[in-house]
Amino acid sequence: MNTAGNEKSALRYLRPIFKFVWPYKWVVIAALAALLLTAGINLSLGQGLKQVIDDGFIAGSITQLRQSVMVLIALIAIMAVGIFCRFYMMSWLGERVSNDIRKAVFARIVSLHPSYFEENRSGEIMSRLTTDTTLLQSIVGSSLSMALRSALMLVGGIIMLFITNVKLTLIVLLCVPLVLLPMKLFGRRVRTLASSSQDAIADISTYAGEVMQNIKTVHSFNRQAMEQNAFNGEVDKAFSVAKRRILQRAILIALVIFITFSGISFMLYSGGVDVLNGTMTGGELAAFVFYAVVVAMSVGTVAEIYGELQRAAGAAKRLVELLQVRSDIIDPTNPARFDNKQSETAILAFNEVSFCYPSRPDKPALNGFNLTINAGETIAIVGPSGAGKSTLFELLQRFYDVSSGQIKLHNKELSTLSLHALRDEMAMVAQHPVLFSADVYHNIAYAREDATQAQVIAAAKQAYAHEFINDLPDGYSSFLGERGVRLSGGQKQRIAIARAILKDPNILLLDEATSALDAESEFHVQAALTRLMQSRTTLIIAHRLSTVMHADRIVVMDQGKVVAVGDHPTLLQQSALYQRLCELQFNQPSQLSSS
Ligand SMILES: Nc1ncnc2c1ncn2[C@@H]1O[C@H](COP(=O)(O)OP(=O)(O)OP(=O)(O)O)[C@@H](O)[C@H]1O
Numbered sequence: 404m405n406t407a408g409n410e411k412s413a414l415r416y417l418r419p420i421f422k423f424v425w426p427y428k429w430v431v432i433a434a435l436a437a438l439l440l441t442a443g444i445n446l447s448l449g450q451g452l453k454q455v456i457d458d459g460f461i462a463g464s465i466t467q468l469r470q471s472v473m474v475l476i477a478l479i480a481i482m483a484v485g486i487f488c489r490f491y492m493m494s495w496l497g498e499r500v501s502n503d504i505r506k507a508v509f510a511r512i513v514s515l516h517p518s519y520f521e522e523n524r525s526g527e528i529m530s531r532l533t534t535d536t537t538l539l540q541s542i543v544g545s546s547l548s549m550a551l552r553s554a555l556m557l558v559g560g561i562i563m564l565f566i567t568n569v570k571l572t573l574i575v576l577l578c579v580p581l582v583l584l585p586m587k588l589f590g591r592r593v594r595t596l597a598s599s600s601q602d603a604i605a606d607i608s609t610y611a612g613e614v615m616q617n618i619k620t621v622h623s624f625n626r627q628a629m630e631q632n633a634f635n636g637e638v639d640k641a642f643s644v645a646k647r648r649i650l651q652r653a654i655l656i657a658l659v660i661f662i663t664f665s666g667i668s669f670m671l672y673s674g675g676v677d678v679l680n681g682t683m684t685g686g687e688l689a690a691f692v693f694y695a696v697v698v699a700m701s702v703g704t705v706a707e708i709y710g711e712l713q714r715a716a717g718a719a720k721r722l723v724e725l726l727q728v729r730s731d732i733i734d735p736t737n738p739a740r741f742d743n744k745q746s747e748t749a750i751l752a753f754n755e756v757s758f759c760y761p762s763r764p765d766k767p768a769l770n771g772f773n774l775t776i777n778a779g780e781t782i783a784i785v786g787p788s789g790a791g792k793s794t795l796f797e798l799l800q801r802f803y804d805v806s807s808g809q810i811k812l813h814n815k816e817l818s819t820l821s822l823h824a825l826r827d828e829m830a831m832v833a834q835h836p837v838l839f840s841a842d843v844y845h846n847i848a849y850a851r852e853d854a855t856q857a858q859v860i861a862a863a864k865q866a867y868a869h870e871f872i873n874d875l876p877d878g879y880s881s882f883l884g885e886r887g888v889r890l891s892g893g894q895k896q897r898i899a900i901a902r903a904i905l906k907d908p909n910i911l912l913l914d915e916a917t918s919a920l921d922a923e924s925e926f927h928v929q930a931a932l933t934r935l936m937q938s939r940t941t942l943i944i945a946h947r948l949s950t951v952m953h954a955d956r957i958v959v960m961d962q963g964k965v966v967a968v969g970d971h972p973t974l975l976q977q978s979a980l981y982q983r984l985c986e987l988q989f990n991q992p993s994q995l996s997s998s
Contacts, residue, residue, distance in 0.1 A: 416720040417712065420539060423500045423507070434492040434548065441485035442555040444478050446563055449693040451475045457686030489548060497544015501536045508532055508725055516731040517802045518761055526609025527602075531725055534604055535718035542715040550708040553701035560698035567691045568683065571670050575695055578666035579702070582659050586706050589655040594713035596648035601717060603641035610637050652710050659706045663699035670695060731761075732801055738821035741813045749814070750910065750940050751776040751799070756808035757963070758798060768794040770963035772808070776940060778909075781953065783945035785984055786960030792944045794963075796912045799942075801825055812910075829910040832935075834944075836899030838890070843872050844879040846898055850906035858905060866901035866931040868894070893928050900931040911941040915950060946988060959984070 424431065455471045458464065512528060520528075564572040614621060614630050621630055674691060677683040756772040759765070768791045776782055784792050797803055798810060801817050810817045817825060830850070838846050847863055848854045859879070863869045871894055875881035883889050890898065903911065913932065929949070945951050952971055959967040959974060959981045967978035974981040 416716045416723060417542075419723045419726075420500070420504070420543070420719050423503050424496070424543065426503075427496055427499060430492050430496050434489050434496070435551070437485045437489040437492070438548065438552055438555065441482050441489060442552060442559060444482040444485065445556065445697070446559045446694075447478065448475070449563060449567075449690040449697070451478065452693055453684075453686035453690035455686075456689050457684050489552075493548035494544045497540045497542070500543045501540035504539060504722060505532055505536050508536070508722060511726055511728065514730055515728060518731065519728065521762065524605075524609050526612050527605040528725070529612075530601065530605035530608055531718075531721050534601060535722050538601075538715055538718040539722070542711060546708045546711045546715075549704055550712075553704040553708070556697050557701040557705065560694045560701060563694045564691065564698065567687055567694065568674070568677075571674050571677075571691055571695075574670045574673060575666055575698060578662055581662045581666075582702050582706065585655055585658045585662075586709055589651050590709055590713055592651045593648060593655070593710045594717060596644060596651060597714035598717040600641065600644045600648050601721070603637070603644050607634075607637050607641055610634055652707075655710060656703070656707055659703055660699075663702055667692070667695050667699055732804060732822065733818075734822045735819055738824065739815045739819040741815065741820075741824070749775050750778040750780075750812070752809075752811040752814075753795075754809045754811070756798070756805050756810055758794060758803065758806045760794075760803070767806070767963050769798070769805075772960075772964060774958060774965055774968075776942070778940055779938065780955045781936060781941045781943065783943050783951045783954035783957045784960060785945050785951065785957060785981065785988070786966075787980075787984065790960040791963040792960060793914065795942070796831060796914065796944070799910075799912065800829065800831065828908055829912055830903035830906040830908040831912040832896070832899045832903050832914065832932075834914040835892075836895050838883055838895060838898060840882075840884060842877070842880045842882050843875065843898065846883065847901045847905060850902045854905055859901075862901045862905035863898075865904050865934050866897045867927045867934075868897040868901050868931070871897070896928050897931050900928070900935050904935050909940060911936060911939050913941060913943040915944060915946040948985070957981070 451471060451474060455468060455475070458467045458471065509532065512532075561572070561576070564575060611634065614634070621627060671692060674683060674688045678685055678688050751774075753772050753774045756769050757767055758769040759767050770791075772791070772795070774782075784795065786792055798805060799817075801822060804818060812820065812825065812828060839849065843863075844856075844859060847859050850862075851858070860869065863872055863879075872879055872881070881889075913936075943950055943954065945954070945957075951957050954970075956968055957971060957974055958965055959978050961980055966980055967974055969977065975985065
């Protein structure tokens with residue numbers, strides 16, 4: 404009882420997939436028509452066979468034999484056209500539907516809150532996007548049409564069997580429950596194993612992806628052989644799960660075939676006796692055998708596809724789960740509009756902001772954070788590691804929502820603004836800028852959909868990047884390698900700065916690079932940053948003395964709170980933490996004042 408329930412509920416997961424098939428219902432209907440035609444002809448072939456034997460062979464008439472064979476060939480020709488249509492349309496449907504599912508899944512993935520990807524491994528999500536959709540493609544494209552054809556042939560074959568000979572048909576039908584039993588028994592096992600098989604494959608791709616991303620670390624610690632062994636272990640694990648699955652399926656198929664063909668053999672014997680006794684013609688027996696084989700093969704196919712459907716149900720379940728994830732960050736349906744942005748002085752305001760990362764609900768990263776930032780100000784943020792500096796930037800861009808308190812931009816709470824408008828207001832230059840594995844042009848133009856070539860080049864010039872870009876082998880068309888590995892740290896930063904310049908935001912979020920760039924690179928990056936910061940409100944996570952010296956205000960943070968605000972000389976006198984940070988971070992003795 405339990406098994407039946409489970410199987411039913413497993414196949415239920417396939418139901419949402421029909422939503423993707425629905426737009427192409429006319430293709431399905433046309434393919435079904437072709438299917439009906441071919442199944443009909445296929446079944447009538449048995450009658451043709453009967454005629455060839457009884458009217459041609461047994462009656463000894465060559466003319467009748469020739470006529471019957473000609474009709475047979477004509478029928479087969481029509482059937483071939485029908486098969487072509489069905490095969491083409493169903494395969495097309497499989498490809499179309501799986502691509503539509505891929506698009507829907509990707510659309511969901513890009514709109515999800517970024518923290519989703521902290522909780523879920525990207526390899527697993529990738530596997531859903533590729534392996535699971537490919538599985539569904541084979542289901543929709545071939546298995547489903549095979550199942551339909553087999554079901555039709557099964558029903559039609561049984562009807563024809565009854566018409567041909569009732570006694571023999573009853574022998575065939577006796578075999579049916581014998582076939583269904585192993586299908587029920589093995590189906591569930593196949594499904595469970597199929598699901599673990601997919602998981603094991605996801606593990607493989609995650610592992611390989613991680614090693615590739617960290618290939619330099621692997622090499623510098625001479626861990627190639629260890630990684631290879633570990634990977635082999637993952638692959639072997641996947642193989643052993645797959646082996647168990649195919650064993651179950653092989654047993655299932657073999658059992659079904661054995662039972663059905665044993666039934667046919669027994670029936671052949673019984674029918675043979677009838678022919679010898681003269682109660683049945685040879686043609687009738689041949690037609691009967693033909694239909695019995697059709698029925699047996701259909702049952703075999705249905706059994707095989709049943710296993711596949713179980714696998715597909717697992718894939719569909721994972722895809723539907725992914726499609727149903729809702730973003731934690733909700734874009735308001737009626738977003739607030741900025742009134743007159745320019746007329747205000749306070750551009751950003753943090754009011755008693757507290758925040759815990761979802762994975763650490765009891766350790767606040769921000770704890771009663773208060774700060775008001777005026778338009779055009781440059782604020783340097785300093786604090787020990789883990790103080791919550793980067794968290795501020797995450798919250799400002801609304802990658803997470805605050806746990807309590809409020810953040811306001813132009814006097815509007817962040818959650819009331821459209822995500823698009825909010826993120827349009829700011830640009831971020833990260834400590835380790837993220838570049839796409841495309842060319843330089845694409846990486847800069849990423850900031851603005853409508854950027855012209857002239858604007859991209861102007862932004863690169865302002866970021867002091869134009870010269871080094873021109874020195875690259877293909878200029879702006881130079882391919883940067885995965886995550887921009889073909890550029891130096893300073894160059895990557897200048898590309899990121901050019902990107903921010905092109906975006907032309909009101910607010911800049913800068914995370915200064917901690918690692919020292921060489922003097923020339925540093926000079927260029929600083930010059931580019933100065934250009935970028937002109938007439939904008941800027942928040943900088945500062946790691947350099949020169950930055951804090953040029954800031955309008957320095958905010959000292961510790962344990963998610965503001966502990967002091969002021970300029971460099973004041974803070975040196977008033978904040979013990981700032982003094983310590985100066986000594987450690989800027990190599991600056993605390994007694995040195997900024998005069
Ligand atoms: N994605 C995350 N999930 C869970 N906890 C996080 C996450 N990111 C940061 N934290 C935690 O939140 C706290 C604040 O981190 P945050 O990165 O904001 O500090 P920071 O001041 O920027 O530090 P650093 O100068 O080292 O970059 C830390 O305790 C950190 O471990």
